[in-house]
Amino acid sequence: MKLFGKICSVLMFIFLYAPIAVMIFFSFNSSRSTYVFESFSVKWYGELFNSSATLNALKNTLILAVLSALIATILGTLAAVGIFNMRSKVGKSAIMTVTNIPMMNPDVVTGVSMMLLFVFIGRLIGAQQYLSFYTILIAHITFNLPYVILNVLPKLRQTDKNLVEAAQDLGCTPHSAFYKVVLPNISSGIVSGFIMAFTLSLDDFVISYFTNGTGFQTLPLLIYNQTTKKTVKPDIYALSSVIFFAILILLIIVNLIQARSEMKMKNNAKAGFISKIAGKIGDWFDNKFETRAARLSVISGVLVVCIALSAFGINSLQNKQNDKYTDLFNNLSGVYSTDYAGTELNVFNWGEYISDGDEGTLDVIDAFEHLTGIDVNYDNFDSNESMYSKLKSGAVSYDVIIPSDYMIERMKNEDMLEKLDLSKISNFKYIDDKYKNLFYDEKNEYTVAYNAGTVGLIYDSTLVDEEVDSWTIMWDEKYKDNILTFNNPRDCFAIAQFILGQSLNTEDKADWDAAADLLIEQNGILQGRVMDEVFNKMGGGNAAMAPYYAGDYYVMLESNPNLKFAYPKEGFNIFVDAFCVPTCVKNYEAALMFINFMCEPEIALANAEYICYTSPNTAVAENPDYTYYQNEILYPSDEVTKKAQYFHDFDPEVRKYYESLWEKILIS
Amino acid sequence: MKSSFLRRLINAPYLLWSAIFIIVPLVIVAYYALTDESGNYTLSYILNIGEYKEVFIRSLVYAVIATLITLVMSYPVAYYMSRSKVSTQKIMMLLVMLPMWMNLLIRTYSWTTILEKTGLINSFLGFFGVEPLKLIGTPGAVILGMVYNYIPYMILPIYTVMTKIDNSLLEAAEDLGSNGWSKLKRVILPLSLPGVISGITMVFVPSVSTFYISQKLGGAQTLMIGDIIQKRFDALSYNTGAALSLIMMVVILISLAIMNRFTDDDDGGIIL
Known part of the structure; x- marks a missing residue:
């Protein structure tokens, strides 16, 4: 039995730590991949300090965790005392049942219910932007409360009632009896409640996902965004490794101090060096702070101070390096006033859709902030639909958004877009005429094109040894479990529609049914439905083929040189993503300034190099130094684009119809 | 008199908080579930749930399997831990808790590196000429992820x-003649x-x-109800x-409720 238990334990720990070991190992990878180890490097640890997004998220997470844990601890301790003193049994069990709800309920339900509450209140009072830092804080306090209460209550039960009475007999008021007798007795419960609340808040993802507001991204949310986006930047691995070792060391110290008393009792002369030191520290600590309660409060106090200091340190780290853009700023043609310094600008963009300072690239947002003094809150979305939902719900407000063509059409028709004052966007002159006055904005009043792109079939030539020129290969049994496809309805339907020779914008339900049938047929041989996970999958040689955006092919090519790209003969989708200002804008002038800045030749070039999509900016496309200058895939000839089709918007009925078909495809 | 008033007052903030942020949200969930987009009462959303029958069943089956595997894996470890020296117990406890401090998302994501077609397991098998197995994208991988992430909640x-x-x-x-098995069955269990x-x-x-x-x-084809x-x-x-x-x-x-029939837990019911 003993041996069996031992073997099980060893296996268990291997199981528990395997992925963590993998994570630490890959944090030292010199390349971006989290699959293929190239060579040893510590560069991601350096990147960590340059990545404003990661540092910001860390700071937010710490602030949120400390605040929510503190408030929950105060409120929860009061509640525990109150509940303990309640005389009515029914009332007591009722309140305990309510307390248990957030613990017993799945996180999804808690998150969703809080969000609906905020939606409801928001609609009631007509607030435009009802999700904010405060909503996520309230949500965190709410799910932290039960843990505090359930840590304090047992301690209250253990407190001898006679002690309290004795104190009162000796002249204490009920008040001072509480402070002098009860509080010291329950303080260890309060501290462990606080630590638990802090930990839970630190790690929460699901509830934060539903309740966070504009510009407030926590670490788990950032990780979620990254792991569903192109690639996980290994700096997240580096950060997690740092956190891992910090906690490990902290826990070891705490344990050593605790073990010391036993050591002292045995008076073991053979005690190791470290234990001796720990013992010394512990002795000093014990003499200084006599009660266990005082010790625990000091430890947690020190922790809080450390966290506050690191948040502060992050802040000052971000504010230094003021003069690194001098060269760039001298070249800028436009005039950027600092009239809006100190104001906030909320930008809502696709994930990894801007040059972000990663690996020596230009940090565009940071440069803009330095140039104008405007504070940019930069958030990501992963589909047009989710961006639209967020704005439509009124949960958040943004000043600049970057939707695609058909979504622009819909938002324009629903009066969700503000007209742009193009006289203030002087760099509009650089936009290629091909990308002006398109169907979604015929008079070009609402948009400035940011990127264009096409969809093609990317395949791995080591796994596919035939010439690829048709979408039908994605139905070939030969490639069972090696085929990836889009995880969004329109792109996915488009492939079937091309094969069936339909228009992408058909309103005929029979057409949609036929396409859905074709897609259901494909289910059995798919490896998976992916969006930006495709980068890791194709880049790592884990799948034979995937339809994706042409520009992204070049990003994948960096990690897998065997990849090929084809424009299938049946046709393919072409799209434009453009800057727009939604009607919920709060900082219109700064928004125009930002759009103009993004069209500056240097900035547009940095973005085009980083994103690898087709740039509508002539200053980029005609620059011979541009990596993709006259590239055939990014800038296909008119002959090729003849077969391309844009997505148009549908009326809600058609949309609902194909969305219900999509759900059927997903669950069948 | 005064103290009982104080006693009531001390509960007031929490009562208010739990009413607004625990009870009301659940009522609102029910409200949205029972009304349509324009706010009229309807049962159609609840009745349409049949469409998601497969997803519900799949979620339940995966969760039950994951829970059972977790139990079988945890039980011997927990037993071994509880019978070890106090210092060993402390270290093991620390090792069980430590992964919980790491972000769940990042730990789950690390598994993809291990399970992918070109991942660690398949590369290892590749040395022996074994064809790559399909590990990721299977129900097994999802269940593994659940077991991995939630096993500390079973051990502790x-x-x-x-x-x-x-x-x-x-x-x-x-002393009364129990051997290993009957000791386990009649006393420990x-x-x-x-x-x-x-x-x-x-x-x-x-x-x-x-x-x-x-x-x-x-x-x-492993979509779960949470995804939907x-x-x-x-x-x-x-x-x-x-x-x-x-x-x-x-x-x-x-x-x-079914599970709780097997136990007579008091209102303390929290572990850790």
């Missing part, structure tokens, strides 16, 4: 209960049941409602989303 409560089992009880059982029950609860609930694990480790709820809310279909949440909540409550 069982361990806590087991440390309370008096060694002299076990000795008495041996019954005494550790409360820990097992709370462990099951703490693993089952997050497993059945997860939506990240299935997205990262699952494939085209997330998608519905992302698409602004609050009513369907609320109806699904409500039904999931009811399903979980029923499961928990």
Whole structure:
């Protein structure tokens, strides 16, 4: 039995730590991949300090965790005392049942219910932007409360009632009896409640996902965004490794101090060096702070101070390096006033859709902030639909958004877009005429094109040894479990529609049914439905083929040189993503300034190099130094684009119809 | 008189808080589940749930399997831990808790590196000329992710209960002629049941409602109910989303109620 238990334990720990070991190992990878180890490097640890997004998220997470844990601890301790003193049994069990709800309920339900509450209140009072830092804080306090209460209550039960009475007999008021007798007795419960609340808040993802507001991204949310986006930047691995070792060391110290008393009792002369030191520290600590309660409060106090200091340190780290853009700023043609310094600008963009300072690239947002003094809150979305939902719900407000063509059409028709004052966007002159006055904005009043792109079939030539020129290969049994496809309805339907020779914008339900049938047929041989996970999958040689955006092919090519790209003969989708200002804008002038800045030749070039999509900016496309200058895939000839089709918007009925078909495809 | 008034007052902030942020949100979920987009009463969202029957069944089956595997893996470890030296117990406890401080998403994501077609396991097998196995994108991978993420929640409560089992009880059982198996069955198992029950609860609930694990480790056909709820809310279909949440909540409550019949836990019921 003993041996069996031992073997099980060893296996268990291997199981528990395997992925963590993998994570630490890959944090030292010199390349971006989290699959293929190239060579040893510590560069991601350096990147960590340059990545404003990661540092910001860390700071937010710490602030949120400390605040929510503190408030929950105060409120929860009061509640525990109150509940303990309640005389009515029914009332007591009722309140305990309510307390248990957030613990017993799945996180999804808690998150969703809080969000609906905020939606409801928001609609009631007509607030435009009802999700904010405060909503996520309230949500965190709410799910932290039960843990505090359930840590304090047992301690209250253990407190001898006679002690309290004795104190009162000796002249204490009920008040001072509480402070002098009860509080010291329950303080260890309060501290462990606080630590638990802090930990839970630190790690929460699901509830934060539903309740966070504009510009407030926590670490788990950032990780979620990254792991569903192109690639996980290994700096997240580096950060997690740092956190891992910090906690490990902290826990070891705490344990050593605790073990010391036993050591002292045995008076073991053979005690190791470290234990001796720990013992010394512990002795000093014990003499200084006599009660266990005082010790625990000091430890947690020190922790809080450390966290506050690191948040502060992050802040000052971000504010230094003021003069690194001098060269760039001298070249800028436009005039950027600092009239809006100190104001906030909320930008809502696709994930990894801007040059972000990663690996020596230009940090565009940071440069803009330095140039104008405007504070940019930069958030990501992963589909047009989710961006639209967020704005439509009124949960958040943004000043600049970057939707695609058909979504622009819909938002324009629903009066969700503000007209742009193009006289203030002087760099509009650089936009290629091909990308002006398109169907979604015929008079070009609402948009400035940011990127264009096409969809093609990317395949791995080591796994596919035939010439690829048709979408039908994605139905070939030969490639069972090696085929990836889009995880969004329109792109996915488009492939079937091309094969069936339909228009992408058909309103005929029979057409949609036929396409859905074709897609259901494909289910059995798919490896998976992916969006930006495709980068890791194709880049790592884990799948034979995937339809994706042409520009992204070049990003994948960096990690897998065997990849090929084809424009299938049946046709393919072409799209434009453009800057727009939604009607919920709060900082219109700064928004125009930002759009103009993004069209500056240097900035547009940095973005085009980083994103690898087709740039509508002539200053980029005609620059011979541009990596993709006259590239055939990014800038296909008119002959090729003849077969391309844009997505148009549908009326809600058609949309609902194909969305219900999509759900059927997903669950069948 | 004064003190009883104070006593009531001390509860007031919490009562108010839990009413507004616990009770009311659940009422609102029910409200959205039972009304249509323009706010009229309807049962259609609840009745349409049949469409998601397969997803519900799949979620329940995966969660039950994951919970059972977790239990089987945790039990011997918890037993071994509780019978070790105090210092070993402390170290093991630390090792069990430590991964919980790491972000769940990042730990789950690390598994993809291990399980992918060109991942660590398949590369290793490749040395022996074994064809790459399909590991990722399977129900097995999703269940593995659940087991991995929630196993500490099973070990800790069982361990806590087991440390309370008096060694002299076990000795008495041996003296009375119990061998290993009957000792386990007649003494240890019954005494550790409360820990097992709370462990099951703490693993089952997050497993059945997860939506990240299935997205990262699952494939085209491992969609879970949590995924659907997330998608519905992302698409602004609050009513369907609320109806699904409500039904999931009811399903979980029923499961928990059935489970709680096996134990007579008092209101303390929290582990750690």
